[in-house]
Amino acid sequence: MDAVQGTLDELGTPLSEVTFVVFDLETTGGSAAEHAITEIGAVKVRAGEIIGEFATLVDPGGPIPPFISVLTGITDAMVIAAPRIEAVLPAFLEFIKGTTLVAHNAGFDTGFVKAACAAHGYPPPVNPVVDTVDLARRVLTRDETPNCKLGTLAKLFRSGVEPCHRALQDARATVDVLHGLIERAGSFQVHTLEELKSFVRAPTPEQQRKRHLAESVPHSPGVYLFEDERGEVLYIGKSTNLRNRVRSYFTAGETRPRIREMIGIAERVRHIVCTTGLEAEVRELRLIGQAKPRYNRRSRFPEKVVWLKLTDEPFPRLSIVRDLKDDGAAYLGPFTSGRAADDARIALHEALPLRQCTQRLTERTRRAACVLAEMGRCGAPCEGRESPADYAVHVENARRAMLSDVGPVFTALEARMERLSVEQRYEEASVDRDRLAAYVRAAARMQHLSSLTTIPQMVAASPAFDGRWEIHVIRYGRLTAAGVMPRGAHPTPFVEALVATAETVRPGPGPIHAASAEETECILRWLESPGVRLVEVDGDWALPSGGAARHKARIEHAYRGLERRRAAEGRPLR
Known part of the structure; x- marks a missing residue:
């Protein structure tokens, strides 16, 4: 030739x-x-x-x-x-x-x-x-x-x-x-x-060689688990169509370096079929939190969250804690890091003259005040200058700022940022920007979560294919049952049977006690999606009228360009 x-x-x-x-x-x-x-x-x-x-x-x-x-x-x-x-x-x-x-x-x-x-x-x-x-x-x-x-x-x-x-x-x-x-x-x-x-x-040789791992996976909603030769779970994901999703890992479209590396180690794909897509998403989160696969970046440590607590004492203060207690205190969170919690705490301190010392104070405490009192940022209850009744006004403002109305803190920080920008002190302004964002995001998240986690029971439905309905039972923000009602079936006995077999959940302290924040947020996204109908609600599902959502929208509008760049430059794995 x-x-x-x-x-x-x-x-x-x-x-x-x-x-x-x-x-x-x-x-x-x-x-x-x-x-x-x-x-x-x-x-x-x-x-x-x-x-x-x-x-x-x-x-x-x-x-x-x-x-x-x-x-x-x-x-x-x-x-x-x-x-x-x-x-x-x-x-x-x-x-x-x-x-x-x-x-x-x-x-x-x-x-x-x-x-x-x-x-x-x-x-x-x-x-x-x-x-x-x-x-x-x-x-x-x-x-x-x-x-x-x-x-x-x-x-x-x-x-x-x-x-x-x-x-x-x-x-x-x-x-x-x-x-x-x-x-x-x-x-x-x-x-x-x-x-x-x-x-x-281009797909890697390992991706091409291991395409057969998807052959036994069904076309159903559920969760898939990549495992190595010893059975260690490497990566967990979910899909409404397991076969199609698993196949995608062996194509040119999968370019994430960590995932390509994981494919090289994986020897089998195990799957768990779920009744609905929401059940699959929730089960994925729970399995990731239990197995903590090394190639999953998100959701591995749901227990490692912190809270900003307004303590319950004669002169309350803001403290960063890991546990929620039924002690009458106000909580803001959850935060995924202590740094974010501290940013939110400083934002609140910028607007509210709460004490920042850590010692427990009583009406009889008498000691020298710190420099914050001289700066007008604390009423010095430690010296007796401020009575519990006077200090209670600041506490009530702080409680309201944490639970329902972020407006005063937002206005105070925004005014400070504008002043610093006019003075061309951009680094200081950027610090205040991030602190304000941490506070508002946490307040909006907690208010959103609390809207569902305070409801003892909710039953909701969404239309599925062929005239069927996907029914879910949610208790205190936790998914407790999922089912698909056949076409033409009478809804009342089906819903009653699903409720009767649902997991029992007992109330606890704080805005999230029955499920992780991610699980509740997952359920909220589903509830707010088009076509979902409420079948039964035990209580009120609402957000505070002066809540943080509208202020968060302003912040996200300003941050959107930076967020997109960060997401594309360091895209996290699920």
């Missing part, structure tokens, strides 16, 4: 001949449909050499949220004289013409560029795109880096540029990361642009 020489097109474009434009955007938020670009930074590189840069601030056409200014350092004053995006866009599109685009979490940045093009009558760019997050997940192991955040990778590859949430600076850091990743990819025989793009999505 005669040898056939491939064409240059078949061989691909050598990476040394590819012109890359590594770019980064700063924006007013995380949604391209709702927010605007505030800064563009781009670096053009070829064969490892920088051949051009593009950088400009952009007037977003509206105020920059204080949270975003704290994150990026970009203020309204900085962009007031900057060009609008319609003036900047043509020059940027010309700069990237004929190049391959590179970004860290490329979907975020290219999404804003496409939205800007659509808004101003330009066709979207058709440039090839390389995402350094995806490439990092393919070539790096968890032993080399704990996550794929830009700052982490910049340190790994010894970049001379430290990312700082400014567009050009971050683009320059991404250039060094790109070069480091391309060098790593070379050890996998990746030498062309075409090979680089296909390499990111």
